[in-house]
Amino acid sequence: MTDGLLGIHHVTAITDDAARNYKFFTEVLGMRLVKKTVNQDDIQTYHTFFADDVGSPGTDVTFFDFPNIPKGRRGTNSISRIGLRVPDDAALKYYQDRFEEFGVKNDGIQELFEKKVLPFEEADGQRFQLFSDENDNGVAPGTPWKNGPVPEEKAVYGLGPIEITVSYFDDFKKLLGDVYKMKPIREEEDVTLLEVGEGGNGGQVILRKDETSPARQGYGEVHHVSFRVKDHDTLKQWEEKYNELGMGHSGNVNRFYFEALYTRIGDILVELSTDGPGFMGDEPYETLGESLSLPPFLESQREQIEAKIRPFNTKRS
Template identity: 75%
Template sequence: MTDQPIGIHHVTAITDDAMRNYKFFTEVLGMRLVKKTVNQDDIHTYHTFFADDEGSPGTDMTFFDFPGIPQGVRGTNSISRVGFRVPDDAALEYYLDRFKKNDVKNEGIRTLFGKKALPFEEADGQRYQLFSDENNEGVASGKPWKEGPVPADKAIYGLGPVEITVSYFDEFKQILFDVYGMRLNQETEDVALIETGEGGNGGQVILRKDTGKAGMEGYGQVHHVSFRVKDHEAIKQWENKYDEMGLRHSGLVDRFYFEALYTRIGNILVELSTDGPGFMGDEPYETLGESLSLPPFLEPQRDYIESQIKPFDTTRS
């Protein structure tokens, strides 16, 4: 029997400018670049990972860099907003002031499902929101970036609830229950808060119903969401479960930093990822993300890869 996913593992979005995106995440949001590598399915493009101090599972927001790609179109049947966790309500006030100073578009602090949140946008239109962990219980957070520009008691230290908007609301909700063993926390008209594992901000999905125009993939949009499973044995059990249920899937994919398994639920690409090995095995802690990191199977192609991608400086040490 498969266990339900532990929580959110990572979210991957699309940018058209890796350097602009890097500066926003490190200098404004205060998240650490823990890995600068390439998209293993398209080695001509970057894949960057922003996370907590050590790249802990459940903390990383990742980006495919596709220069020249058209801007995405917001709409239904998409992953519509990504959440991040901060320690308390005071941290939201800190970021609200920080956003004002850095001209970051935001909607002000509001209450969502009984917790304080701060929705905001990146320059390319990618949508996020900060969630306060004040009074939160459930999936443990990560560790604030020690050398980051945001004080440790205010800093982002994990992924928060991920918002998914679909036209097939009831069907998608039932799949989350029946396939992944998730459970309903709260529900209002056309919006449901669904959780997995120990729950709380690190294990929740906000599911919204919208029967309007469908979104289109491009920069400023999310590519996929991944949920955490413990290890190789656990993800293998999920592969078997997908087979038994007749769900089409990718088969196990070794990403070197974790193992992955992909399936599509309607229009939404859902990944399961193992908690390890993680991002600390091939670079020193002090210089994580400063050099181009390649998994062993791509290392023989390093010279070619470096000739194809546009360098950008991420040195901080």
Template identity: 80%
Template sequence: MTNNSLLGIHHVTAITDDAERNYKFFTDVLGMRLVKKTVNQDDIYTYHTFFADDVGSAGTDMTFFDFPNVPKGIGGTNSISRPSFRVPNDEALSYYAQRFDEFGVKHDGVQSLFDKKVLPFEEADGQLYQLVSDENNKGVAPGIPWENGPVPTDKAIYGLGPIEITVSYFEDFKKILENVYGMQTIVEETDVALLNVGEGGNGGQVILRKDTETPEARQGYGEVHHVSFRVKDHDAIQAWHDKYTELGIGNSGLVDRFYFEALYARIGHILIEVSTDGPGFMGDEPYETLGEALSLPPFLENQRDYIESEIRPFNTKRNHDK
């Protein structure tokens, strides 16, 4: 592994039609911490929310663009088809299955996938997810469970798990993941492969599925927008920009998102981002009140009054008297 290698999954971004409902589901049901409530830097009239571990560690955050008027997405091939979240062990899956029953969350019960236990479920908007057990898992280290969340810390989600991608051009896409992104195929079965990223394990894996029968997915709420993979720092992401240029892969150029640097490239139908591990989410808000106020990067701060007058407010303050 070189200093420029991908280290694992950085974040996954999906689309919601209701930031407030989505917030309640991720915090009150899943027990993930809202570590940043900001706006989409490319569309300041919409929210961008980040749910992660206790301190917003890279590799733990599921993020959402809030597009209230976007049509519902349609699942299908040539899409990022299912994000997943890590929990400490098999017992935690049983805990969540019971919790989902209590909250009326649609789920498929505990199952096995690549010799590990998983719990597939979906949000009210139809977005598909699954929990994956870290029991006997090795590889990319997890994050830190939300200390003051509603789920006991020995059961709670503490990182992103394998990201599932479904394409009709399975072999071609797998070669790109291997040859361009340095991923290693560790399991290959009929129409599905498991690839390691960085140190691998649940925090550094891609599940690639082949589907030539289902119509193409249509992006909208309830669908994933993009996946991001981790790199160490500015030098590493600059090396990726140079690599894309050398290979003739169209890309966004380096983008400073304040919380991290980003680089985007569309590979077939799949938008892949490369992001730096830092600076992170702890620099502009106190730990105790992360995500409770609207946070803006410095280049948008002079528009705060206008943004706050245009964007629909919703309350993310937590009870600190626990």
């Protein structure tokens, strides 16, 4: 029997400007840059990780910075919105005021599945949504950034429900249930809220039906979503399960900070990632994310990588 998923691990999106994206996430949202590294499949481009104070699994939004990539096109068959968690309704109001101060496009505080939410966008059109944990019970949040610009009692401290939009709604929902044991907990017309692991905001997917034109990946769009598994042995179980189901997959990919397994469900790239080793093993806590971090298998190429990659300053200490 395969051990179940524990919740959301991370979401990876595409930006057109790593430096602007860094300023937005650290100075406006108040999330910590816990790792500035490179895309291991395209080492001339950045891969940045924004998370809680110590890079806990289930708290990080990551970005690829592909030079000269065109703007993405919104549409169906895509991961359409990234969710982020804040402690309570008062924190949503704090961020609404903060977004007005910084000129961040937002739709005001709303209600979704009886939760208070605040939809907003980054400058490149990437769509997000803050979820209040006011009455949340489920996957535990992370630890707010202790030295960030947002008070700890208000700060983003984890990933919230991830929105996926597809034209093949019924088939996709069935696969989420059959393969990943996600359970529908709320169903409305053309939208279902599903839950995995301990549930709550840190373990939910919002599935929407949309039969319009397909999305096209580019900056401002999401690349993939990852769900948490306990460890190497659990990931191996999932690899065997994919084989039994006849699902194509990547095999175990060691990303140094975690191990990963990729498959595609329709048009959606789904990753499973181990909770460890994490982001604290190769840099001191005090200067986390301040310099270019490379996994050991890329360290011999540091000089070439640093010569090609576009530098930007992330020093805060």
